[in-house]
Amino acid sequence: MRKKLNLSAGILSILVLVSVQTYIIGQIWMQKDELFRMKYSRLSTEALDYFENENRTNGFDTAFAYIEYYSGIILNSDIYKNAKPEELDTVRTIIKTDIAEMLSEREYLSKLLTEYFSKHNSEGKISTSIVINFFDLIDFNTTHTIFVNDDYLNDRSDKSKIFVSRFKNENNHHRVSFDFYIDITGKRAILFREMLISLILSILSITVVVIIFIVAYRNLLEERRLSELKTDFINNMTHELKTPLSTITVASKTLELDKILNSRDKIIETARMIGKQSVNLNKLINLILEISIWERTEFEPEMKQMAVGPVLSDIVRGFRAGHSESAVIIDNISLEGISIKADVTYFTTMINNLLSNGVKYSPINPEVKIEATSDGTEVIIKISDNGVGISKCDQKLIFDKFYRVSQGDIHKTKGLGLGLYYVKRIAEAHGGRVELRSQPGRGSTFTIILPV
Numbered sequence: 045m046r047k048k049l050n051l052s053a054g055i056l057s058i059l060v061l062v063s064v065q066t067y068i069i070g071q072i073w074m075q076k077d078e079l080f081r082m083k084y085s086r087l088s089t090e091a092l093d094y095f096e097n098e099n100r101t102n103g104f105d106t107a108f109a110y111i112e113y114y115s116g117i118i119l120n121s122d123i124y125k126n127a128k129p130e131e132l133d134t135v136r137t138i139i140k141t142d143i144a145e146m147l148s149e150r151e152y153l154s155k156l157l158t159e160y161f162s163k164h165n166s167e168g169k170i171s172t173s174i175v176i177n178f179f180d181l182i183d184f185n186t187t188h189t190i191f192v193n194d195d196y197l198n199d200r201s202d203k204s205k206i207f208v209s210r211f212k213n214e215n216n217h218h219r220v221s222f223d224f225y226i227d228i229t230g231k232r233a234i235l236f237r238e239m240l241i242s243l244i245l246s247i248l249s250i251t252v253v254v255i256i257f258i259v260a261y262r263n264l265l266e267e268r269r270l271s272e273l274k275t276d277f278i279n280n281m282t283h284e285l286k287t288p289l290s291t292i293t294v295a296s297k298t299l300e301l302d303k304i305l306n307s308r309d310k311i312i313e314t315a316r317m318i319g320k321q322s323v324n325l326n327k328l329i330n331l332i333l334e335i336s337i338w339e340r341t342e343f344e345p346e347m348k349q350m351a352v353g354p355v356l357s358d359i360v361r362g363f364r365a366g367h368s369e370s371a372v373i374i375d376n377i378s379l380e381g382i383s384i385k386a387d388v389t390y391f392t393t394m395i396n397n398l399l400s401n402g403v404k405y406s407p408i409n410p411e412v413k414i415e416a417t418s419d420g421t422e423v424i425i426k427i428s429d430n431g432v433g434i435s436k437c438d439q440k441l442i443f444d445k446f447y448r449v450s451q452g453d454i455h456k457t458k459g460l461g462l463g464l465y466y467v468k469r470i471a472e473a474h475g476g477r478v479e480l481r482s483q484p485g486r487g488s489t490f491t492i493i494l495p496v
């Protein structure tokens with residue numbers, strides 16, 4: 045529940061951050077866009093003054109003359125005069141299109157503006173648009189309003205385009221007003237380039253926060269996992285300690301019974317049992333003490349030159365003697381003349397841990413094989429068994445402190461989840477590594493590789 049809460053809180057804060065950043069970027073974009081429009085609008089005004097002073101034609105004079113001529117024709121044409129009310133709309137649409145065409149075909153202003161902008165180092169090509177506000181046909185005593193643009197009435201200007209100027213013209217047969225707009229093609233690319241640094245910084249800050257969140261969340265999960273493993277460890281340890289203790293308690297109580305006191309053999313048997321369990325208890329306590337020493341002090345093995353072959357053979361012999369009834373131990377050690385720098389005690393612990401795991405996790409006719417070879421630069425020790433095997437996902441975790449594969453045998457096999465953790469630490473302290481190949485149900489092979 046808390047895990048989910050932490051995750052949702054984290055995701056929520058990232059979402060808030062992304063929204064704030066998006067809002068800020070949006071605001072910057074709008075500001076830049078406004079500045080951009082203001083710049084071109086200012087340049088256009090300057091350009092218009094400049095052309096007026098220079099007496100350059102913008103092409104509209106010619107267009108107005110054509111419109112006047114056209115208006116005269118329309119006013120006298122039967123098409124307009126005798127148009128039925130239901131035909132009037134179509135006729136007006138035709139007039140509207142014609143007027144717009146006459147203006148845009150003859151205008152010369154866009155060319156002049158392009159020239160002026162490039163002279164003033166302003167990038168981007170321009171596209172133009174003409175919005176006619178109204179157009180009236182005039183005869184001697186009447187005005188025929190052909191069309192009026194809503195924009196003109198509401199005095200609205202087109203927001204996406206840059207307003208240049210409003211032009212008006214009145215003559216005998218017509219009256220027209222229109223607005224001239226420009227748009228800079230590639231404006232988005234220009235604005236984007238200007239905003240690149242802000243964008244990069246914003247993406248960077250979001251990425252950093254996301255990374256920090258992921259790292260922190262993973263650490264949190266890891267800590268929780270470790271604390272769960274510790275709890276498991278304490279439960280296991282208590283269980284491990286309780287077994288010999290309860291045997292000792294029962295055995296000592298038995299010694300008080302009259303039945304037993306009369307039989308010398310039974311007393312000896314019980315005393316032996318107490319002795320054996322005390323040894324077990326002692327081993328466990330030593331192991332726990334060792335763990336705390338390993339945790340508190342830096343792990344520093346005493347490295348001495350060691351002939352690996354004979355040491356390995358000794359370990360195997362000792363182990364075989366202890367497991368003569370429960371398992372078959374096969375060895376194939378060919379390490380004549382090879383010696384490495386190692387701490388004999390730790391080395392022995394490492395090999396013994398792997399051998400006893402091989403037996404422990406092979407429930408049916410355990411057969412543990414130990415093979416050792418060397419290519420002159422490395423010593424390779426392979427310990428394989430015919431046991432339960434380890435799944436891919438557990439393979440990644442079994443070298444962790446306190447980790448035990450939870451499904452299946454956890455209650456049947458004793459252990460504290462420390463054996464492989466030590467194996468890995470010892471191998472690494474010797475400059476080596478441990479590799480594992482295993483398949484559930486098909487046994488496991490642990491390989492220790494140590495430098496010569």
Ligand code: ADP
Binds near residue numbers: 429434442458465
């Ligand atoms: P422990 O044996 O005390 O549980 P280890 O660190 O030695 O702790 O092993 C961790 C886990 O790895 C074990 O609980 C067991 O599930 C698994 N494991 C270790 N060795 C083998 C093996 N040879 N075959 C199958 N599983 C193994």
